[in-house]
Amino acid sequence: MDEPVRTWSYVGVLVIEALVVLGLWAFGRYFSA
Amino acid sequence: MHLLDWLIVGAYLGWLIRDGLRRTHSTNEIDGYLLAKRSLPWWAAGLSVMATQLSAITLVGTTGQGYSDGMRFVQFYFGLPIAMVILSLTVVPFFYRAKVYTAYEFLERRFDAKVRALATLLFLGGRSLSSGVVIAAPAVILSVVLGWNLSLTVLAIGAPTVVYTMFGGVQAVAWTDVKQMAVIVAGVAAAVVALVLGLPPEVGLTDSLHLAGAVGRLKTLDFSFSLTERYTVWSGTLAGLFLMLSYFGCDQSQVQRYLTARSIDESRRSLLMSAYFKIPLQAFILLTGVLVFAFYVFTQPPMLFNPVHQAGVESSNRAADYRALDRRFGEVFEERRKAAHAYAEASDRDDTAAAREARAAFARANSEMAATRGEAAALVREVTGDRLYEDVNYVFPTFITTHLPTGLIGLMIAAIFAAAMSSAAGEMNSLATATVIDVYRRHVRVDATDAHYLAVSKAATAFWGLVACMFALYAARAGSLIEVVNMVGSLFYGTLLGAFVLAIATRRANGTGTFVGMIAGFAAVIYSAGTGSVSYLWYNVVGTVVVVVVGLLVSAVTSPRPASR
Numbered sequence: 001m002d003e004p005v006r007t008w009s010y011v012g013v014l015v016i017e018a019l020v021v022l023g024l025w026a027f028g029r030y031f032s033a
Numbered sequence: 034m035h036l037l038d039w040l041i042v043g044a045y046l047g048w049l050i051r052d053g054l055r056r057t058h059s060t061n062e063i064d065g066y067l068l069a070k071r072s073l074p075w076w077a078a079g080l081s082v083m084a085t086q087l088s089a090i091t092l093v094g095t096t097g098q099g100y101s102d103g104m105r106f107v108q109f110y111f112g113l114p115i116a117m118v119i120l121s122l123t124v125v126p127f128f129y130r131a132k133v134y135t136a137y138e139f140l141e142r143r144f145d146a147k148v149r150a151l152a153t154l155l156f157l158g159g160r161s162l163s164s165g166v167v168i169a170a171p172a173v174i175l176s177v178v179l180g181w182n183l184s185l186t187v188l189a190i191g192a193p194t195v196v197y198t199m200f201g202g203v204q205a206v207a208w209t210d211v212k213q214m215a216v217i218v219a220g221v222a223a224a225v226v227a228l229v230l231g232l233p234p235e236v237g238l239t240d241s242l243h244l245a246g247a248v249g250r251l252k253t254l255d256f257s258f259s260l261t262e263r264y265t266v267w268s269g270t271l272a273g274l275f276l277m278l279s280y281f282g283c284d285q286s287q288v289q290r291y292l293t294a295r296s297i298d299e300s301r302r303s304l305l306m307s308a309y310f311k312i313p314l315q316a317f318i319l320l321t322g323v324l325v326f327a328f329y330v331f332t333q334p335p336m337l338f339n340p341v342h343q344a345g346v347e348s349s350n351r352a353a354d355y356r357a358l359d360r361r362f363g364e365v366f367e368e369r370r371k372a373a374h375a376y377a378e379a380s381d382r383d384d385t386a387a388a389r390e391a392r393a394a395f396a397r398a399n400s401e402m403a404a405t406r407g408e409a410a411a412l413v414r415e416v417t418g419d420r421l422y423e424d425v426n427y428v429f430p431t432f433i434t435t436h437l438p439t440g441l442i443g444l445m446i447a448a449i450f451a452a453a454m455s456s457a458a459g460e461m462n463s464l465a466t467a468t469v470i471d472v473y474r475r476h477v478r479v480d481a482t483d484a485h486y487l488a489v490s491k492a493a494t495a496f497w498g499l500v501a502c503m504f505a506l507y508a509a510r511a512g513s514l515i516e517v518v519n520m521v522g523s524l525f526y527g528t529l530l531g532a533f534v535l536a537i538a539t540r541r542a543n544g545t546g547t548f549v550g551m552i553a554g555f556a557a558v559i560y561s562a563g564t565g566s567v568s569y570l571w572y573n574v575v576g577t578v579v580v581v582v583v584g585l586l587v588s589a590v591t592s593p594r595p596a597s598r
Contacts, residue, residue: 005121005298009305010118013114013118013308013309014115014118017114017308017309017312021111021253021254021312024253025253027253028251030246031242031251032246
């Protein structure tokens with residue numbers, strides 16, 4: 001895989017991780033309520 | 034341990050040594066031995082990055098954190114994806130195009146020999162001791178929980194690591210890391226399945242998670258702002274960002290992993306792999322700890338998880354006090370267990386009021402259990418004189434050895450070995466590289482043959498392996514020395530990061546300014562640690578800022594003024 005890493009890969013990883021954190025928060029909130 | 038478990042651990046160790054030694058091709062040249070001729074695919078380099086970071090103490094400590102404190106430790110990693118993006122865009126192309134073996138070589142090209150020497154010294158000083166600790170810490174836990182001989186446990190982890198790292202070089206380190214990550218993930222996944230199956234059928238997973246949530250174990254985000262609070266969204270994102278930038282950008286034990294990739298973009302992809310998977314993996318390991326908590330809601334846990342300390346208190350003149358606490362612990366456990374069952378029954382009936390009442394009773398009993406456990410721990414500290422006593426790291430190994438079925442115990446012990454060996458191998462390999470490239474080839478023998486440097490690299494790996502094992506044997510018996518070394522090891526990161534920021538982000542900094550800035554930054558970190566004014570995650574911020582500010586000021590003063598026309 002010699003294709004260059006494109007800008008959207010960097011933005012994509014940050015967006016996905018933000019969604020992961022949001023998911024963890026929602027998971028905790030659901031079971032803590 | 035059952036014979037089958039011994040066979041699994043033995044087979045794992047044999048497989049690893051055999052595989053490591055098979056990887057000696059292309060290691061007859063220094064470029065192959067230290068950088069795998071930059072031939073690794075991104076996923077192998079990426080898994081090697083992750084395996085090096087995930088030490089045995091991370092594995093058992095994180096599950097212990099999940100058990101005692103819940104999921105909020107995951108905030109510690111919030112800065113990691115941002116750091117990986119920044120590093121992919123900045124240091125990766127710089128290091129790769131400069132064709133360096135070590136990060137510190139780059140500093141001499143940008144500044145001068147003294148900056149490189151100071152950076153190498155900080156790295157060798159910090160990492161040489163920590164390579165012993167990554168072996169000693171799990172060895173102490175396994176020897177306590179399983180009753181193994183401590184020295185033999187240290188050697189069982191250290192000796193195979195030295196053998197395959199010395200003969201196979203970075204290829205062996207990277208490809209064994211790939212397998213070790215697989216063993217770790219398989220082991221933790223198997224433990225999760227066993228934990229879920231071990232819950233009482235009438236309670237089940239959903240009710241257990243609600244009970245864990247009732248006592249704050251599933252709370253992930255803490256937005257409070259405090260410089261002395263360890264794990265908050267702010268410390269994890271901002272201070273954690275500096276820590277991860279330092280660790281992945283300036284620590285040779287990590288830099289060397291991604292310099293083995295085939296191209297700049299494959300190096301970048303190997304770092305982005307951690308960016309994608311680190312937070313989910315840590316959340317999964319923490320959740321395993323939360324499930325251990327849920328399991329011990331229905332099966333009585335020991336009041337203290339370190340049997341050696343427990344035996345020490347029971348044979349002291351405070352034995353009567355300890356027994357009284359243990360009785361109370363048992364009684365409160367029963368109350369908590371009954372409240373948990375009452376909650377599950379009320380939930381089944383959709384009786385909201387009864388469920389709320391049972392949940393509150395559960396939380397009360399849990400607080401009382403925690404208070405009793407706290408009193409017992411205080412008693413241990415008083416009797417043994419060990420002021421730093423904590424048994425969080427013993428929780429998961431105790432669960433593994435007392436409640437998992439035969440076969441799975443062997444797999445989990447192999448996973449703990451894998452985590453320790455992958456971190457130790459990466460450190461030995463990088464210590465040898467910095468010693469040969471930054472010290473020997475730079476200051477001792479400048480013009481030797483490739484074969485000579487290869488032989489010296491193997492000797493340096495053996496030397497650092499021996500140092501790690503010897504120090505591990507000493508540290509394992511020296512009580513709280515392990516914690517002290519772990520703390521000291523984190524002091525040099527901010528200073529290194531400051532030097533790299535000056536190297537890459539500014540044109541004004543010169544060698545003298547950076548050198549003085551590094552000394553000032555290191556002094557500032559030592560001062561912060563001594564006064565305890567900020568939590569340790571912020572040391573890197575302090576160090577970096579001081580290095581950059583002092584470095585730029587001194588550079589401005591010492592740079593020759595341009596000649597006037």
